[in-house]
Amino acid sequence: MLAIPYLRRTATGVWSVVSIRYRCITPGCEHAYHGKYSTEAGDKPRLYNTIALTEAHDWIVLCEGEIDTLTALQHGVPAVGVPGTESWQPHWAEPFRGYASVFVLADADDKGQGRDFAERVRKALPNAHVRPAMPGYDLNSMVADHGKAALLERIAA
Ligand SMILES: [Zn+2]
Structure with a gap:
């Protein structure tokens, strides 16, 4: 493990x-x-990498899971993760309200859980922008196969 x-x-x-x-x-x-x-x-359930919420950024990324969060961080992208698509808690919206944009990098490799998670966040946060991974990928596998550019084009304004 x-x-x-x-x-x-x-x-x-x-x-x-x-x-x-x-x-x-x-x-x-x-x-x-x-x-x-x-x-x-x-x-x-807790948000992962909440230290990113204490740093100065105009925008932030919200990921599914710790591994995707670490992949974003490794590429210089500030990110917080939720521990599973079903774990979103309504009170977690509060620390994200002050950002110009919250990019929700949803998985596109599952049976719609990624889309459902992104939709819950989008309803909770008017500043959320849902940016799914390429079909068949999560953030980590997408970056492994297609590089940092695939990540950066999802957080472009
Ligand atoms: Zn096992």
Whole structure:
């Protein structure tokens, strides 16, 4: 399992791990006896990489999942992730309201969950712009196959 820490800065300014999600990365595993992702029992869904919300940007990207978020960050794009398409919480809209644009980079590799997620965010945020990945891709696989340009053209104004 790949351990994905969720970090928050405490009131005293030190970093703290508030949660860890785990992603199965065993080659060929079909996750028959565990989820592709797992979390500590009782853990609540949280936004990933909220530090991006404390930096000065006119716009920000909202991704499905931690891996897509990391891919965006690796290419210099400020991004926050939701831990799964079903996890969007209405109160998560609040920190995104001040941006000129929130680019929702939805997956296009699933059975419409990416589109449904993007639609929920679009209804919650008038500044949201839904920018799906290329058909058959999520953000990470799209950038792996088509490069940074495919990401940047989705956040162009
Ligand atoms: Zn597995």
